[in-house]
Amino acid sequence: MVRKLIRTGPSPAIAYSLIAALTLCLLLLGGYVVRQAEQRVTQIQQVEAVGMLSQKRAELESRINSVLYLSSTLSTYIAVNPQEDMQRWYDISKEIVKEAPLVRNIGLAPDNVIRFVFPLSGNEKALGLDYRKVSSQWPAVERAMKTGEMTLAGPVNLVQGGRGLIGRTPIFTLDGADSRYWGLSSVVIDYDGLLESVGLSEQIGEFAIAIRGKDGAGGQGELFFGREDTFSDALAKLEIYFPDGSWVIAASQATDTRISLVWLRVLSWALPLFLCLALIIMYQLYRFALTQSLTDSLTGCDNRRSLMHKMEQLAALHPRTGQGFALLFIDLNHFKEVNDTHGHHVGDELLRQAAKRLRMQVRQSDSLARNGGDEFILLLPSMGGEGAGKLAGKFEALMAEPFKIDDIEITISASVGYAIFPTEVQTADELMNLADARMYERKREKKALEAAGEKEEVIAES
Structure with a gap:
């Protein structure tokens, strides 16, 4: 009777090739899963960043534009009544400040020299300021004069201390059929108070925040809030619009969230390698057992x-x-x-x-x-x-x-x-x-x- 042939299994070369191929496939699959997870995490972060920035943008636009809208009342009054009426200017300014707590002061600058400030207390240093002699503010004043539109400058360091955003409105009065440049009305918005009112800081939750576009220059403007790398690593960017200019606000991950995926990446490498090692050991044990079963000890x-x-x-x-x-x-x-x-x-x-x-x-x-x-x-x-x-x-x-x-x-x-x-x-x-x-x-x-x-x-x- 012919005996049944002994099954000796695959040769070592074939066995190790199969183990290597399986390990490579698992490593590629693990890498794909990690990349998909990272992309998914990034997508979720982007959605969250856009949502958070949209809220902050809406609040900033609302507060800035509401102040500028209220301040236009004084400019309109002067355009119609260019004669000096300090008491009337005082009354209108008082109402504006009452309705807009973020207003730090209101100023009037006939011929580009500040002659009126409300409230006067704490802002005395602003009186007599000649914009033509202030290199940091004169470009914005010139722009307002040329465009005839309200402009928002800043944030700037104020002569009376602190930082502010300055909304300037050029005032033109009618002189017969022609209009004549009278000067500027300006409203200074408390910059730090504005940020506090909308809950804006350089880090909100897991996001780092930065804003660029000083003096309304938009995406090409100077960075004035946060860090530059927030823009280079930005998950989301949104533009904040106001009269005659804009800012760009960006959010990036404050901490490296890839750390949260480290264990997934480690597992994607460790498990296939562990399986490879286990298969090699099992095959070696199999070969040893086979050798023992076919060899006289x-x-x-x-x-x-x-x-x-x-x-x-x-x-x-x-x-x-x-x-x-x-x-x-x-x-x-x-x-x-x-x-x-x-x-x-x-x-x-x-x-x-x-x-x-x-x-x-x-x-x-x-x-x-x-x-x-x-x-x-x-x-x-x-x-x-x-x-x-x-x-x-x-x-x-x-x-x-x-x-x-x-x-x-x-x-x-x-x-x-x-x-x-x-x-x-x-x-x-x-x-x-x-x-x-x-x-x-x-x-x-x-x-x-x-x-x-x-x-x-x-x-x-x-």
Whole structure:
């Protein structure tokens, strides 16, 4: 009966290639998942940033424009009544300040020189200010004069202390059919109070905030609030509009939120690498277990199962290759006496040395197996009967040479039987049986010869 072939599994090269390919696929998949997660986090942050900036923009536009709208009342009055009427200017200014708490002061500058300030207390230093002599404010005044429109300048450092936004409205009075430039009305908005009223700071929650566009210059203007890198790393930017100008407000991540994804990225690398290591260990254990299942642990030779597998493979290939093979059974004579006399440790070493002697005499393509106990089986591909017979005699002579173990010289012998496939038998099992039978036949011959030799010795002695 032909035995079922042993499954040896994939070769190391194929196994490691498959493990490497699987690991690479998992690493690529992990990288894709991390990128998708990062993009999703960024999208969520962008939506949140836009929502927060939209709210701040609406509040800033509402407060600034409402103040500027109220202050236009005074400008309209003067355009119609250009004659100096300090009391009327005072009354109108008082109402404006009452309705707009963010107004720090209101000023009138006939011919670009401030002559009126309300409230006067705390703003005395502003009286007599000639805009033409203040290089930081004169460009904005000139722009208002040229455009004839209200402009918002700042934030600027005020001569009376603190910072403010200055809404300036050029006033033109009618002189017959022509209009004549009268001067400016200005309303100073408390810059710090404005930011506080809308809850604006350089960091709101997880977002860093910055604003650029000093003097209404928009996106090309100077940064006046926050850090420059907020714009370079901006998640969202929105424009804040007011008369004759705009600001741009931006939000970026105040802290590196990628840190929150570090563990995801670590896992995306660690899990595939851990799996790769686990698969390599499992494959190594599998190869070790397979080797153990096919190897004799004492001598390192193949075991009977491994040799049967190789022999059945050669038999199955014979119809295609036309090559036969020989099988030798090698039995060590007097091995039991060695165990009984010197102990099993000496017997084990004897088996190891015997296996080493046999291995040194066989080809690389041959297979030497221990059949259990003191028997060895040698499989010889492409070997005929003549070559097998010569090897049988050579191995018997080789085993008859003394072995030296632990300073003990041990002499044994061997009986070798062989069979040839397919000239003598047609199946692997028949080959094993024939070689085994010939080995026992040879063993009986040797016992008979030894017995005859002992009888002659006794006769000679007598």
